[in-house]
Amino acid sequence: MRARELAWDILWKVFAKNKFSNHLLAKTIELNASFTDQDKTLAYRIVYGTLKNKLYLEYIANQFIDNRKTNQKLQVILWMSIYQFRFLDRIPNYAIVNEAVNIGKKLNPKYAGFVNATLKKIFESKEDIFEIKLTDETKKLSIKYIFPLSLYLILRNEYNEEVARKVMEDNLTIPKIAFRVNTLKITQDELLTKYAGYNLTKSVVSPVGVIAEKPVINSEMFEEGLIFIQDEMSMRIAEVLDPQETDRVLDMCSAPGGKTTHLSQLMNNKGIIDACDISERKLNLIKTNAKRLGITNIYPHLLDARKITASVKYDKILCDAPCSGLGVIKRKPEIKYHSFTNEKLANLVEIQEQLLEKAYELLKPGGILVYSTCTFEVYENNLQIRNFLAKYNDLEIIATEQTFGYENNTDGFY
Numbered sequence: 142m143r144a145r146e147l148a149w150d151i152l153w154k155v156f157a158k159n160k161f162s163n164h165l166l167a168k169t170i171e172l173n174a175s176f177t178d179q180d181k182t183l184a185y186r187i188v189y190g191t192l193k194n195k196l197y198l199e200y201i202a203n204q205f206i207d208n209r210k211t212n213q214k215l216q217v218i219l220w221m222s223i224y225q226f227r228f229l230d231r232i233p234n235y236a237i238v239n240e241a242v243n244i245g246k247k248l249n250p251k252y253a254g255f256v257n258a259t260l261k262k263i264f265e266s267k268e269d270i271f272e273i274k275l276t277d278e279t280k281k282l283s284i285k286y287i288f289p290l291s292l293y294l295i296l297r298n299e300y301n302e303e304v305a306r307k308v309m310e311d312n313l314t315i316p317k318i319a320f321r322v323n324t325l326k327i328t329q330d331e332l333l334t335k336y337a338g339y340n341l342t343k344s345v346v347s348p349v350g351v352i353a354e355k356p357v358i359n360s361e362m363f364e365e366g367l368i369f370i371q372d373e374m375s376m377r378i379a380e381v382l383d384p385q386e387t388d389r390v391l392d393m394c395s396a397p398g399g400k401t402t403h404l405s406q407l408m409n410n411k412g413i414i415d416a417c418d419i420s421e422r423k424l425n426l427i428k429t430n431a432k433r434l435g436i437t438n439i440y441p442h443l444l445d446a447r448k449i450t451a452s453v454k455y456d457k458i459l460c461d462a463p464c465s466g467l468g469v470i471k472r473k474p475e476i477k478y479h480s481f482t483n484e485k486l487a488n489l490v491e492i493q494e495q496l497l498e499k500a501y502e503l504l505k506p507g508g509i510l511v512y513s514t515c516t517f518e519v520y521e522n523n524l525q526i527r528n529f530l531a532k533y534n535d536l537e538i539i540a541t542e543q544t545f546g547y548e549n550n551t552d553g554f555y
């Protein structure tokens with residue numbers, strides 16, 4: 142499989158089957174051992190570039206096709222070809238067209254002519270096809286910021302125009318490369334000195350956060366378990382729970398272990414952390430991560446946390462609930478395009494409510510519960526907690542906070 146074919150395959154699965162591009166890219170590249178570094182870079186750039194700009198690319202393509210009558214597989218070929226034409230230097234037009242025609246031909250020999258003719262028409266057009274000429278201001282904003290109209294309206298209704306604009310602008314910025322120092326092995330200052338070549342700076346959001354100017358995945362500091370790659374705002378969650386060395390802690394939805402390994406770090410690798418998750422694949426990542434970081438006080442359980450039947454009660458509980466993920470669209474642009482229906486929202490809200498019920502049952506009197514999500518959707522956040530508190534008069538709220546990604550160029554969290 143060649144780079145563009147691979148990119149098409151991944152984009153198709155993201156758009157048609159709600160899959161996540163990072164998993165698909167990692168898996169497919171692993172399976173294609175013959176891929177050169179150049180192939181990998183091109184595949185990454187086309188996948189992320191097309192995803193990030195999809196609404197704009199679609200707007201351009203729709204000036205040349207009837208999108209209601211054109212098969213979506215063909216539309217994906219057009220979007221990724223327009224992306225290369227508009228945003229990638231040094232790729233000759235004939236190479237873009239040839240590769241696109243080959244992908245079309247493989248899908249259906251009849252597609253080749255359509256792809257060839259449409260792309261030639263687009264590439265030979267005047268520059269003004271790239272201007273957004275819509276008169277409806279809301280639709281124009283949606284394309285300008287590459288932000289689905291439905292999400293813009295949710296933000297506007299649930300917050301206000303200013304917040305909506307800032308979230309939309311932020312969604313186009315490049316996320317920072319952030320990681321957490323594993324203080325079980327090294328201090329933040331020691332790490333900064335040892336790896337000065339990475340131009341590392343201290344985070345202003347978390348005392349163990351660090352920002353790097355270049356990727357740190359598979360670096361020596363990563364392999365040696367000195368760091369955990371994590372968004373800075375996500376680090377705040379374990380810090381807010383503030384677990385102690387003698388605590389018994391429950392992390393209800395813990396995989397792949399970002400917050401649970403941080404909890405362990407804050408507990409000096411002492412006490413007990415019961416870490417549940419329903420995904421076996423992701424739970425295995427906790428084991429791998431804990432091993433790399435030198436952590437031994439986490440006990441992973443493959444379990445639906447709503448069905449925990451433990452007789453023990455916990456000093457501290459973290460409920461980092463499954464959610465709509467709208468706070469992480471800067472890092473995972475596909476979330477914007479996954480359909481966000483009322484039915485899906487209602488289902489998530491119900492699961493979150495059931496998790497909170499279980500947390501209440503398992504919390505010691507005087508214990509502390511942190512409920513967190515990576516979304517700005519109020520039904521999953523403020524309203525969820527308001528309903529929860531209304532049910533029990535022995536619960537007291539210590540603090541609530543909704544953060545948006547635009548405040549510190551982080552992910553958005555509740």
Ligand SMILES: C[S@@+](CC[C@H](N)C(=O)[O-])C[C@H]1O[C@@H](n2cnc3c(N)ncnc32)[C@H](O)[C@@H]1O
Pocket residue numbers: 393394395396397398399400401417418419420423444445446447461462463464492
């Ligand atoms: C937001 S992610 C957790 C991220 C994790 N806390 C971290 O910091 O790395 C939500 C997790 O909830 C898990 N999940 C969903 N429903 C669950 C349930 N009923 N019980 C336990 N885990 C669940 C998902 O598999 C997913 O890994």
